[in-house]
Amino acid sequence: MKTKFMCLTLATALALPALSQAKPVTLTTELSAYSGDGAYVALYLTDASGQYKRTLWIAGKKPKYYKHLADWARGSSLNKAEYDGMTGASVSSGKTLKVTVEVADALIDAGYQIHIDTAVEKKRDNRSEVVVPLTTDGAGKPTAGKGYVKAFTYSF
Amino acid sequence: MLRQLHSLPGLVAAVLVIVLALSGAFLSISPVQERLSATVPAAGQMSVADLAGKVATQYPLVEQIQRTPSGSIIVYFRDGDVSGVDLFDPVAGKSLSAYESPSIMRWVKNLHRSLLLDTEGRVATGTGAVLMVLLAITGALMLAARLGGWRKILGPVRGTLPQRLHGVLSRYVVLGLLLSATTGIYLSASTLELIPEALEAEPEFPVSGELAAPLPVDTLAALKAIDLNDLREMVYPYPGDPADNYSVRTNQGAGFVHASTGELLSYEANSTSRKIHEFIYMLHTGEGLWWLGLLLGLSALTVPVLAVTGIQIWWKRRRGLSKLTGNVAADTADTVILVGTEGNTTWGFARTLHDALTKAGHRVHTAPMNNLASGYPRAERLFILAATYGDGGPPASGNHFLAKLRKFDGVPQFRFTVLGFGDRQFPQFCQFALDVNAALIAKGWTAFCPLDMIDRQSPQEFARWGKNIGELIGTDLILEHNPERPHTTPLQLVERVEYAADTDTPTTVFRFTAARPETKAGILRALRRRHGLPYFEAGDLVGILPPGSHVPRFYSLASSSKEGMLEICVRKHTDGLCSGYLHNLKSGETIDAFIRPNPDFRPTTGKAPVILIGAGTGIGPLTGFIKHNTPNHPMYLYWGGRNPQSDFLYQSELNGYLDDKRLTELNTAFSRTDDGAYVQDRVSADAEELRQLIQAGAQILVCGGRDMAKSVREAIDAIIAPLDASVQALKAEGRYREDVY
Numbered sequence: 001m002k003t004k005f006m007c008l009t010l011a012t013a014l015a016l017p018a019l020s021q022a023k024p025v026t027l028t029t030e031l032s033a034y035s036g037d038g039a040y041v042a043l044y045l046t047d048a049s050g051q052y053k054r055t056l057w058i059a060g061k062k063p064k065y066y067k068h069l070a071d072w073a074r075g076s077s078l079n080k081a082e083y084d085g086m087t088g089a090s091v092s093s094g095k096t097l098k099v100t101v102e103v104a105d106a107l108i109d110a111g112y113q114i115h116i117d118t119a120v121e122k123k124r125d126n127r128s129e130v131v132v133p134l135t136t137d138g139a140g141k142p143t144a145g146k147g148y149v150k151a152f153t154y155s156f
Numbered sequence: 157m158l159r160q161l162h163s164l165p166g167l168v169a170a171v172l173v174i175v176l177a178l179s180g181a182f183l184s185i186s187p188v189q190e191r192l193s194a195t196v197p198a199a200g201q202m203s204v205a206d207l208a209g210k211v212a213t214q215y216p217l218v219e220q221i222q223r224t225p226s227g228s229i230i231v232y233f234r235d236g237d238v239s240g241v242d243l244f245d246p247v248a249g250k251s252l253s254a255y256e257s258p259s260i261m262r263w264v265k266n267l268h269r270s271l272l273l274d275t276e277g278r279v280a281t282g283t284g285a286v287l288m289v290l291l292a293i294t295g296a297l298m299l300a301a302r303l304g305g306w307r308k309i310l311g312p313v314r315g316t317l318p319q320r321l322h323g324v325l326s327r328y329v330v331l332g333l334l335l336s337a338t339t340g341i342y343l344s345a346s347t348l349e350l351i352p353e354a355l356e357a358e359p360e361f362p363v364s365g366e367l368a369a370p371l372p373v374d375t376l377a378a379l380k381a382i383d384l385n386d387l388r389e390m391v392y393p394y395p396g397d398p399a400d401n402y403s404v405r406t407n408q409g410a411g412f413v414h415a416s417t418g419e420l421l422s423y424e425a426n427s428t429s430r431k432i433h434e435f436i437y438m439l440h441t442g443e444g445l446w447w448l449g450l451l452l453g454l455s456a457l458t459v460p461v462l463a464v465t466g467i468q469i470w471w472k473r474r475r476g477l478s479k480l481t482g483n484v485a486a487d488t489a490d491t492v493i494l495v496g497t498e499g500n501t502t503w504g505f506a507r508t509l510h511d512a513l514t515k516a517g518h519r520v521h522t523a524p525m526n527n528l529a530s531g532y533p534r535a536e537r538l539f540i541l542a543a544t545y546g547d548g549g550p551p552a553s554g555n556h557f558l559a560k561l562r563k564f565d566g567v568p569q570f571r572f573t574v575l576g577f578g579d580r581q582f583p584q585f586c587q588f589a590l591d592v593n594a595a596l597i598a599k600g601w602t603a604f605c606p607l608d609m610i611d612r613q614s615p616q617e618f619a620r621w622g623k624n625i626g627e628l629i630g631t632d633l634i635l636e637h638n639p640e641r642p643h644t645t646p647l648q649l650v651e652r653v654e655y656a657a658d659t660d661t662p663t664t665v666f667r668f669t670a671a672r673p674e675t676k677a678g679i680l681r682a683l684r685r686r687h688g689l690p691y692f693e694a695g696d697l698v699g700i701l702p703p704g705s706h707v708p709r710f711y712s713l714a715s716s717s718k719e720g721m722l723e724i725c726v727r728k729h730t731d732g733l734c735s736g737y738l739h740n741l742k743s744g745e746t747i748d749a750f751i752r753p754n755p756d757f758r759p760t761t762g763k764a765p766v767i768l769i770g771a772g773t774g775i776g777p778l779t780g781f782i783k784h785n786t787p788n789h790p791m792y793l794y795w796g797g798r799n800p801q802s803d804f805l806y807q808s809e810l811n812g813y814l815d816d817k818r819l820t821e822l823n824t825a826f827s828r829t830d831d832g833a834y835v836q837d838r839v840s841a842d843a844e845e846l847r848q849l850i851q852a853g854a855q856i857l858v859c860g861g862r863d864m865a866k867s868v869r870e871a872i873d874a875i876i877a878p879l880d881a882s883v884q885a886l887k888a889e890g891r892y893r894e895d896v897y
Contacts, residue, residue, distance in 0.1 A: 071394070
């Protein structure tokens with residue numbers, strides 16, 4: 001299957017004030033070849049105790065399905081301001097989602113974690129199927145999820 | 157107008173609507189399958205807590221339980237690093253199998269929803285649903301108009317095979333298709349956000365309570381209070397989050413259940429608009445209402461047939477439209493022809509008249525009746541050729557004529573005549589022509605020739621009328637009209653069986669095969685033309701052109717094309733041009749012939765008894781019907797001949813049919829015997845039996861001469877008078893049909 005890469009660079013309002021203290025992080029999420037329609041994927045940051053911090057990316061265009069990304073939905077309260085401008089198409093089975101976002105340096109190597117929630121129509125919803133600490137050492141090391149995520153990697 | 161509103165979207169949307177209908181029909185199987193495999197406890201038998209308890213004994217870590225509208229229970233679980241989904245039997249309390257919605261269903265569903273094209277596709281399918289509604293409504297209106305009103309909507313549909321299939325099928329399925337399409341439009345509009353989306357209840361996450369130890373799931377009070385049949389979905393607390401609650405969604409609303417107190421928290425009921433949305437969704441998908449889904453699916457299956465027959469009907473009408481040559485403007489014409497027609501057959505007659513008058517030096521203007529001008533300054537005469545539509549109503553091209561006529565000022569300088577076209581088997585024969593004629597006379601207009609009528613497009617009657625008209629207007633008018641002549645097939649005589657050969661009016665059964673050797677028969681050709689013969693059934697007509705004549709003679713067929721031969725039964729008339737020609741034919745010689753379908757004259761399908769009545773060569777198509785009665789439905793034959801020794805037509809065949817039960821009863825009458833009798837006498841003698849058969853729903857088919865048919869009508873009328881029935885009423889029901897000549 002042909003892999004489709006989505007490359008997006010964001011310089012969001014959120015990152016602007018601290019632009020000098022932020023760096024781009026590339027998030028690569030490869031899905032396994034499950035049988036089903038395109039997956040909704042939420043990538044977001046929490047603190048060490050799992051408290052929601054900020055949204056990184058939401059794949060999937062219809063907000064009415066966002067509640068299936070349960071942990072992220074709870075953390076963000078599905079507040080539109082939390083994900084505005086950070087959404088794109090859902091990701092089909094076997095395809096790879098690749099996005100680049102600006103992350104403040106203060107959040108790196110500071111105990112923060114990247115979480116991934118996934119959901120597919122008429123299939124299982126996976127909350128926090130990937131949980132990896134955001135550290136300089138962890139960059140480039142793939143992690144497998146418990147659901148549809150075959151491998152997740154972030155790099156600076 | 158109605159017709160354009162029907163055929164245009166039909167043509168545009170045919171493929172789209174076929175795809176939607178077939179995929180929809182396929183999807184309709186799914187709720188039935190699910191319902192069949194699900195065990196559903198009666199209401200009040202099992203609570204959600206009971207189910208959760210049973211599930212807990214089977215799975216170490218449950219994440220989620222879902223109940224489909226059909227009642228299947230689906231359990232999402234995790235066992236160490238392995239996650240799985242099982243179908244669960246709530247009554248037996250055990251897992252049935254791993255659950256996976258089949259990928260073919262998913263593919264078909266996406267095809268149905270969006271043609272696999274996402275938003276653009278959803279717009280297209282929504283448009284398809286709108287067109288379907290338009291087709292269903294205009295189609296129903298057309299059918300009602302055609303059958304003579306809504307009260308007759310279930311009456312017999314006449315016409316060619318595609319017309320009958322289209323009419324009969326559509327009235328069974330139109331309600332189903334309307335329901336599918338209107339609910340489909342709603343769902344499309346909802347998905348495309350053209351109307352506000354009615355979302356599910358979304359209760360707030362409750363503020364987490366005290367962190368007491370969680371209770372076993374089957375003891376939680378709120379879960380005990382929910383009947384299993386009301387459950388939609390229950391999501392278990394996240395194992396790593398001690399403050400998490402059960403999230404529960406039911407048919408009525410959604411809320412949370414505290415894991416350690418069993419309390420129901422922040423419950424929110426579904427809004428009314430959501431309830432309406434779910435109801436419409438259920439109507440469309442049949443999820444939770446499997447029998448309706450199945451009915452809608454069956455209705456949808458007919459859509460391809462409706463589309464194909466609809467296009468066939470359209471194409472045939474379209475092909476019939478052809479331009480008039482040398483049509484003069486209305487204000488310079490000395491002769492005006494106005495045409496009222498539903499299809500195009502009457503146009504054909506008008507064209508023949510137009511051409512003949514033009515050839516004779518007249519300046520002729522021909523137009524639809526609805527185009528009646530406010531005056532024709534140079535006109536000397538006006539012809540009105542009018543067919544009748546439905547139950548005595550005006551045809552499409554004449555439906556505004558009477559209204560226009562009312563506004564016509566004064567009495568014109570020209571004179572008129574009306575020629576009606578119709579079918580004597582209908583009760584309101586040429587009614588519209590009669591109405592027009594009466595309206596013109598009431599207006600004070602003068603006729604130059606009284607109203608005349610043509611039965612079943614008879615070219616002979618038309619020619620006779622033309623001769624009459626020609627004498628009246630001082631023009632030698634020869635109207636040779638043959639609407640269906642174009643494609644003749646050469647036929648080779650292979651067999652003849654002669655009766656009464658030594659009299660001067662012998663009768664012969666002729667059997668022909670295709671003269672053209674079959675060349676490179678492709679599959680299509682093999683399907684369409686059996687044995688090189690055009691398609692026909694017993695009861696259809698064959699038109700034969702005797703040498704030196706342009707007017708064909710029609711004979712009723714005693715065989716169908718699938719037999720590989722064409723059979724007719726012909727009596728030789730003294731001075732009969734065509735019958736003489738046929739009787740002089742030798743084996744191996746060929747004739748030119750073409751088929752004219754006569755779809756009304758045929759036994760209806762079904763088990764109702766069939767009474768066949770005929771005299772002389774009228775036996776031909778009747779033997780054909782008997783020959784094909786292999787299901788052995790009750791068939792009674794009454795036949796009249798002259799002399800049992802010389803002209804008992806088909807005697808040996810009929811005896812064979814009696815033996816193998818294709819024919820139930822054979823009643824004959826012979827006129828040239830000592831106690832000579834006619835067929836109507838035999839019919840009257842069996843009054844009691846026939847009355848019972850007709851009461852039991854029997855259909856009567858009569859074939860033969862006009863006088864015989866009239867006598868038989870009178871005999872039957874007398875027989876069924878005690879039933880408060882009449883031949884006229886039976887005809888209206890399609891249960892009395894005649895093929896007379």
